[in-house]
Amino acid sequence: xxxxxxxxxxxxxxxxxxxxxxxxxxxxxxxxxxxxxxxxxxxxxxxxxxxxxxxxxxxxxxxxxxxxxxxxxxxxxxxxxxxxxxxxxxxxxxxxxxxxxxxxxxxxxxxxxxxxxxxxxxxxxxxxxxxxxxxxxxxxxxxxxxxxxxxxxxxxxxxxxxxxxxxxxxxxxxxxxxxxxxxxxxxxxxxxxxxxxxxxxxxxxxxxxxxxxxxxxxxxxxxxxxxxxxxxxxxxxxxxxxxxxxxxxxxxxxxxxxxxxxxxxxxxxxxxxxxxxxxxxxxxxxxxxxxxxxxxxxxxxxxxxxxxxxxxxxxxxxxxxxxxxxx
Ligand code: SF4
Numbered sequence: 001x002x003x004x005x006x007x008x009x010x011x012x013x014x015x016x017x018x019x020x021x022x023x024x025x026x027x028x029x030x031x032x033x034x035x036x037x038x039x040x041x042x043x044x045x046x047x048x049x050x051x052x053x054x055x056x057x058x059x060x061x062x063x064x065x066x067x068x069x070x071x072x073x074x075x076x077x078x079x080x081x082x083x084x085x086x087x088x089x090x091x092x093x094x095x096x097x098x099x100x101x102x103x104x105x106x107x108x109x110x111x112x113x114x115x116x117x118x119x120x121x122x123x124x125x126x127x128x129x130x131x132x133x134x135x136x137x138x139x140x141x142x143x144x145x146x147x148x149x150x151x152x153x154x155x156x157x158x159x160x161x162x163x164x165x166x167x168x169x170x171x172x173x174x175x176x177x178x179x180x181x182x183x184x185x186x187x188x189x190x191x192x193x194x195x196x197x198x199x200x201x202x203x204x205x206x207x208x209x210x211x212x213x214x215x216x217x218x219x220x221x222x223x224x225x226x227x228x229x230x231x232x233x234x235x236x237x238x239x240x241x242x243x244x245x246x247x248x249x250x251x252x253x254x255x256x257x258x259x260x261x262x263x264x265x266x267x268x269x270x271x272x273x274x275x276x277x278x279x280x281x282x283x284x285x286x287x288x289x290x291x292x293x294x295x296x297x298x299x300x301x302x303x304x305x306x307x308x309x310x311x312x313x314x315x316x317x318x319x320x321x322x323x324x325x326x327x
Contacts, residue, residue: 005078006039007176007209008063008096013037013072013082015058019282031281032058034233035072037308040177043203045210047224047241049217049256051278055233056213060181063211064098065089077176094124097175101182103166107154114140114150117168124173139168143198160191164198171202177209184219196223217260221245226314229253232281232289235308239315249317251294288320296321 015033033055040046048056062069065081074082081092100106107116118136121127127135137147143164154162163183170178180199184192196219202208214220220227221241228238229252237250248254255274276293279285285292291301300320308318 006041006075007077008211009039009073009075010059010063011037011073011075013059013062013074014070015055015062015067016070028282031055031233031284033062033069034284036228036230036233036235038228038235038238040209040211042176042209043207044226045203045212045224047220047227048211048213048230049215049220049227050230051256052215053278053281054230055281056230057181059230060098060179060211060213064096064179065093066098094173095176096179097170097173097177098179098181099163099166099170099183101186103159103162104154106166107162109154111153112150113145113152113154113157113165116154116165117150117172120169120172126173135172139172142171142202143168144194158191159187160195163187163195167195167198167202171206171208174206175208177211179211179213181213182215183212185214185216192219199223217256229256232279232284234289234318236290236319237315237317238308239317240313243313243315247315249311249315249322250319251296252290288318296324 012035013033014035017030017032019028019030021027036059038046048059050056058067061067063074069082072082073080076092076096079092081089084092114136117139118132121132121135136150140147140150145161145164145168149157154165157165183199184195187195199210200223203210212220212223224241226238226240227244228235229250230236231252237244237248237253244253245257248257252274274293274295279289279292287303288294288301288306291297294301298321304320306318306320308316309322310316
């Protein structure tokens, strides 16, 4: 693998879930993820945003192989892991870890905190005895937990501390990539900032790459280097953070950004109204999937799916009329 090669390259990733039909009804498919592609470099954070049900969490779970992708490639440090059997996937799991939204449900309530953080090190046979205890102490220090908390059970920690515990467990194996699936959305705002700062410090010190899945655009703007926007299983726009937040080219991105509160009262608020419900992923609309809600929709939008076009500044957009939609 080249030194500057991406840590992760996802190509044409698809995840469909089968929904069993009835006596007179055929089986149907939920199009959770429908051909998304992106890459992430070492030390980079890619934010993945979109409304609930857009497929961002399904994509994250495919990438860490918690669910089996339907098709596509997931190249982790030069190796396609999309369809590797679990036996061959297992050693590669050292390089890819996940931090969940709700750390409580992902931490064994009957295990002490020290044992939870030690678990991946024990499973991979990387340390035992005094060396294991020393490494776990280091990890507690690293995430801002006290060493005397190693004997506590998960319910004895606050929400923010439990998320620190989840992060300590995720970095125990020195992974190259951490998938953060809504890691702060269950926390109070003041605690969110502390956890985000911790993730940034760890990235700076350990060179971690993050795929940061979230619906809170203010958090995504703060932590991401680039941002990908998903709508009904597709990436509709991907761009460097500053480009996306100042010159979003896709009407859906513009609509998402226009509802983010602006802290400066002198700044005019340009609100793009999107009406209607997000369509069902069981039957996504033809052409551009956003055409049923887009204020700019034209005839071509209903019949032809727009390709993801490279606009030349690191920004790509899937919209037939992006020139008209640009601010
Ligand atoms: Fe709107 Fe058409 Fe662009 Fe889709 S392709 S976002 S419907 S203008």
